[in-house]
Amino acid sequence: MAKTLSIDGKRLYSSLARLGKVGAYKDETAGVIGVNRLALTAADGEGRRLVTKWFREAGLRVTVDKIGNVYGRRRGREDHLAPVMLGSHIDSVPTAGRFDGCLGVLGALEAVRTLNDVKAATRRPLVVAYFTDEEGCRFGTDMLGSAVATRRLPLERAYALKDRDGLTVKGELKKIGFLGHEPVGRLRPHAYLECHIEQGPTLRHKRRDVGVVLGVQAISWAELTITGKSAHAGTTPMSFRRDAGLTASRLNAALREMTLSGRYGRDMRAAMGMIRLTPNMVNVVPGRAVCTVDLRNPSDALMAKAEADFARLCRKVADQDGLAVASRRTAKTPHVPFDESVQALIADRADRLGLSHEPILSGAGHDAQEWSRVCKTAMVFVPGERDGISHNPREFSTLKQCADGVNVLLGAALVLAEEA
Amino acid sequence: MAKTLSIDGKRLYSSLARLGKVGAYKDETAGVIGVNRLALTAADGEGRRLVTKWFREAGLRVTVDKIGNVYGRRRGREDHLAPVMLGSHIDSVPTAGRFDGCLGVLGALEAVRTLNDVKAATRRPLVVAYFTDEEGCRFGTDMLGSAVATRRLPLERAYALKDRDGLTVKGELKKIGFLGHEPVGRLRPHAYLECHIEQGPTLRHKRRDVGVVLGVQAISWAELTITGKSAHAGTTPMSFRRDAGLTASRLNAALREMTLSGRYGRDMRAAMGMIRLTPNMVNVVPGRAVCTVDLRNPSDALMAKAEADFARLCRKVADQDGLAVASRRTAKTPHVPFDESVQALIADRADRLGLSHEPILSGAGHDAQEWSRVCKTAMVFVPGERDGISHNPREFSTLKQCADGVNVLLGAALVLAEEA
Numbered sequence: 001m002a003k004t005l006s007i008d009g010k011r012l013y014s015s016l017a018r019l020g021k022v023g024a025y026k027d028e029t030a031g032v033i034g035v036n037r038l039a040l041t042a043a044d045g046e047g048r049r050l051v052t053k054w055f056r057e058a059g060l061r062v063t064v065d066k067i068g069n070v071y072g073r074r075r076g077r078e079d080h081l082a083p084v085m086l087g088s089h090i091d092s093v094p095t096a097g098r099f100d101g102c103l104g105v106l107g108a109l110e111a112v113r114t115l116n117d118v119k120a121a122t123r124r125p126l127v128v129a130y131f132t133d134e135e136g137c138r139f140g141t142d143m144l145g146s147a148v149a150t151r152r153l154p155l156e157r158a159y160a161l162k163d164r165d166g167l168t169v170k171g172e173l174k175k176i177g178f179l180g181h182e183p184v185g186r187l188r189p190h191a192y193l194e195c196h197i198e199q200g201p202t203l204r205h206k207r208r209d210v211g212v213v214l215g216v217q218a219i220s221w222a223e224l225t226i227t228g229k230s231a232h233a234g235t236t237p238m239s240f241r242r243d244a245g246l247t248a249s250r251l252n253a254a255l256r257e258m259t260l261s262g263r264y265g266r267d268m269r270a271a272m273g274m275i276r277l278t279p280n281m282v283n284v285v286p287g288r289a290v291c292t293v294d295l296r297n298p299s300d301a302l303m304a305k306a307e308a309d310f311a312r313l314c315r316k317v318a319d320q321d322g323l324a325v326a327s328r329r330t331a332k333t334p335h336v337p338f339d340e341s342v343q344a345l346i347a348d349r350a351d352r353l354g355l356s357h358e359p360i361l362s363g364a365g366h367d368a369q370e371w372s373r374v375c376k377t378a379m380v381f382v383p384g385e386r387d388g389i390s391h392n393p394r395e396f397s398t399l400k401q402c403a404d405g406v407n408v409l410l411g412a413a414l415v416l417a418e419e420a
Numbered sequence: 421m422a423k424t425l426s427i428d429g430k431r432l433y434s435s436l437a438r439l440g441k442v443g444a445y446k447d448e449t450a451g452v453i454g455v456n457r458l459a460l461t462a463a464d465g466e467g468r469r470l471v472t473k474w475f476r477e478a479g480l481r482v483t484v485d486k487i488g489n490v491y492g493r494r495r496g497r498e499d500h501l502a503p504v505m506l507g508s509h510i511d512s513v514p515t516a517g518r519f520d521g522c523l524g525v526l527g528a529l530e531a532v533r534t535l536n537d538v539k540a541a542t543r544r545p546l547v548v549a550y551f552t553d554e555e556g557c558r559f560g561t562d563m564l565g566s567a568v569a570t571r572r573l574p575l576e577r578a579y580a581l582k583d584r585d586g587l588t589v590k591g592e593l594k595k596i597g598f599l600g601h602e603p604v605g606r607l608r609p610h611a612y613l614e615c616h617i618e619q620g621p622t623l624r625h626k627r628r629d630v631g632v633v634l635g636v637q638a639i640s641w642a643e644l645t646i647t648g649k650s651a652h653a654g655t656t657p658m659s660f661r662r663d664a665g666l667t668a669s670r671l672n673a674a675l676r677e678m679t680l681s682g683r684y685g686r687d688m689r690a691a692m693g694m695i696r697l698t699p700n701m702v703n704v705v706p707g708r709a710v711c712t713v714d715l716r717n718p719s720d721a722l723m724a725k726a727e728a729d730f731a732r733l734c735r736k737v738a739d740q741d742g743l744a745v746a747s748r749r750t751a752k753t754p755h756v757p758f759d760e761s762v763q764a765l766i767a768d769r770a771d772r773l774g775l776s777h778e779p780i781l782s783g784a785g786h787d788a789q790e791w792s793r794v795c796k797t798a799m800v801f802v803p804g805e806r807d808g809i810s811h812n813p814r815e816f817s818t819l820k821q822c823a824d825g826v827n828v829l830l831g832a833a834l835v836l837a838e839e840a
Contacts, residue, residue, distance in 0.1 A: 274700045
C-alpha cells in the first residue's frame with residue numbers, strides 16, 4: 001500500500017495558502033505579503049482554531065495539553081500501542097512566509113486525509129500534532145511546547161516566561177483559549193517524524209528532491225545587557241562617553257569576524273538579530289543596549305570554544321570601552337543526532353518514490369530534536385527556492401517540492417505504524 | 421539698580437524642582453528619578469499649563485502662537501519699543517534631568533518675579549518665552565518652535581512633521597491645547613538672551629562660575645535606512661547573508677574611528693544615538709536597519725569634510741556588505757556666532773557680580789541660534805556637576821550655580837532693556 005499511496009498535493013498546497021492568510025501583512029522590505037503569527041498572539045489563536053477545525057473534520061480526536069500543544073489522534077487497529085507522531089508548529093517569526101512549520105503540520109494532516117480517502121487503517125494509532133511557540137521569538141525560549149511535553153523544561157518555568165511587555169506564557173495561553181487540561185510529559189510515541197522546509201540553499205543547489213536529516217546543529221543564544229551612560233550627544237566630549245550602542249556595534253562586528261576566522265569550523269554561524277538601545281534618540285549617547293547573540297555549530301566542541309572566546313571578547317571590549325557587559329544564556333541545545341534506522345527508512349521510501357535525496361544537517365532548531373530524547377526520531381527536508389530563504393515573506397517551496405516531502409513522510413509513517 | 425538687584429535662588433530652585441515632577445519617572449539605568457516630557461505629549465502639556473499659570477501669576481500677559489510657542493509679556497515704560505526677550509524650552513528628551521531648558525525659562529520668570537518684588541520698571545517691555553520642541557527627539561527636527569517663529573522653517577512644513585507613530589505636530593499641538601492663534605514670524609525683539617546649563621564638563625573643570633557663549637557649533641543629523649535581507653539565523657550560510665544590523669554596527673564603529681582620527685579637528689563629535697532593526701528578533705538576520713548619525717563640529721569646513729567622508733564610507737560599506745544604504749538629512753545648522761557686544765555685556769555683568777567667567781562654544785543646539793538671525797543674541801552658561809552630564813536624569817547644577825547664571829541674565833537684560 002505504502003508504495004502506491006500518494007497525497008493530494010493541491011489540497012495540501014491550498015491548505016498552506018489558507019493558513020498563510022491568518023496573520024498576513026504587507027511586508028515593505030520584501031515587497032510581498034508576509035505572515036506574522038507570533039506565538040500566543042491573537043493571530044496564533046486564529047491559526048490554531050482553523051487547524052484544529054481541520055483536524056476535527058479529518059476525524060481526529062483533538063486534545064490540548066497544559067502548555068497548549070494540540071494533538072489530533074487517529075485510531076489504530078491495535079489502538080493500545082504507542083502512536084506514531086507526526087508534527088511541527090504553526091507559530092511564526094514576525095516576518096515569516098507560509099511554509100516554516102506549517103508544512104509539517106498540514107503535511108501530516110494531508111497524510112491523514114489521504115488515508116481517510118482510501119479508508120486505510122494502520123496498526124498503531126497516528127497522532128498529528130502542533131507544538132506551542134517553536135520559534136521562541138516572543139518569550140525567548142524556542143521549542144517551548146515540545147520541550148515541556150518531553151520534560152526538558154518544567155511546566156511552571158515555561159508558564160512564568162514573559163514577553164517584553166511583561167505578559168506571561170500562561171496568561172497568553174489562557175487569553176487565546178489554548179490553556180489545555182492534558183497533563184504534559186507522559187506521551188511516549190513509538191516514533192516521531194517531521195517534514196520541514198530546509199530553510200537554506202543546499203538541497204536546491206544540489207538539485208535534490210528531499211533531504212534526509214542527520215540531526216540538528218548545536219544552538220546557543222545569549223542576551224547581552226550593556227550598561228554605559230546616557231549623555232548629550234552634542235556637548236559630551238568623546239573621551240567622556242560610555243556609549244552602550246557603540247559597544248554592541250563593536251561586538252556585532254567582532255562576531256562576524258569570528259565566523260570568518262575559520263577557527264570554529266567552516267559551518268559556524270552567528271547573528272546579532274536584536275539590538276535595543278535606551279533611550280534610542282538621535283541626540284543622546286545610548287546609556288544601555290540589550291542585544292542578542294545566536295550561535296550555531298555542528299560541533300559541540302567548536303561551539304564551546306566559540307562561546308568561551310566570545311565571552312572573553314565581551315570582557316575585553318567592555319574594558320576598552322569602560323562599561324559593563326552582562327550576558328545571560330537564553331537557549332542552549334547540543335548537537336542532536338537523529339535515529340539512523342529512521343533515516344534509512346526515509347531514504348528507502350524516497351528511493352521507492354523515485355525521489356533523489358541527500359543527507360543534511362539541520363541549521364535550525366526543530367521540535368523533532370526534543371522528541372528525539374523520547375522516541376526514535378528523524379526528519380524529511382524539502383528544498384526552498386530563492387536560496388532557501390526563510391524567516392522572510394519570500395520563503396517559497398513549489399507544490400511538487402512540498403508534495404514530494406509529504407509523500408516520503410507518509411511512506412515512512414506507514415512503515416513505522418506497522419511495526420510491532 | 422542692576423548692580424544690586426539679586427534674584428531669589430531658593431524660589432528659582434524650588435520652581436525647577438516642581439516642574440521636574442511633571443513627567444517624572446524612575447530611571448533604571450541612572451538609579452534616580454528622571455524627567456520625560458517629550459514634546460507635545462501629555463506630560464509636555466501638563467508642564468506647559470503649570471509654567472503658563474506661573475507666567476500669569478507673575479503678571480505676564482500670555483499669548484500662544486501658531487506653532488505653540490508661549491510668550492509672557494511684561495510692560496515697559498516705553499511699551500511700544502521692541503522687547504528684550506528671555507527664553508528657552510521646557511520639553512525634554514525621554515531621559516532628562518530637570519535643568520536642560522527649564523533653567524532658561526524659569527530663570528527668566530524668576531528675573532520677572534524679582535523685578536515685581538521691587539516694583540521695578542524697565543524702559544523696554546520684557547518677554548519671557550518657551551519654544552515648542554527644542555529637543556527634536558520626537559519629530560526629527562530640533563529648535564522647531566523657534567525655527568518657525570524666526571521664519572527658517574515654514575509653518576505648514578512644521579505642522580506636517582510626523583512622529584514614528586504617524587502623529588503630526590499640528591494634531592499633537594491641538595491635542596494638548598497649545599495650537600495658538602498668534603501669527604508666527606512677526607516678532608522682532610530688540611535682543612534675545614538665554615541662560616542654559618552647559619551640558620558638558622568644561623566650566624566645572626575650569627572652576628568658572630558662568631560661561632559667556634561664543635556661539636553654537638555646526639550640527640548635522642542624518643537618518644540612514646539600510647536595506648538588506650531578513651533571513652533565518654540558523655540555516656542561512658554566512659556568505660548568503662545581507663545583515664542590515666551588521667552594516668549599521670560597522671558604520672557606528674567607523675564613525676567613532678573618524679572622531680579619533682583627528683582629521684576633522686579635535687572637537688568633532690559623533691554619535692549613532694538610534695538603531696532600529698527589523699524584525700529585531702534573536703533568530704532572524706535583520707533585513708532592515710534605520711539609524712541616526714549626529715555630527716557636531718565648531719568648524720563648518722571640517723563638518724563638510726566629515727559629512728562627505730562619512731557619505732563615502734556608507735557607499736563603501738554598502739558595497740562590501742552587498743546592501744543599500746540611503747541617507748536623509750534631518751537637521752543641519754551651520755556654526756552660529758553670537759553677538760559680540762552682548763557677549764561683552766554678559767562678561768561685564770559677571771565681573772560686577774564678582775563671578776568668574778569663561779568664553780565657551782556651545783556643543784548643543786539652542787533656541788538662541790534661531791533668534792540670532794533676528795536680533796542681537798547671546799547666552800549665559802551655567803556649569804554642571806558630574807562632568808556636566810545632561811540628557812540624563814543625573815544632570816545636576818547647584819542652587820548657587822543656577823542663581824549665578826540667572827543673576828547675570830537679569831543684569832544683562834536690564835541693561836539691554838534701557839537701550840534706546
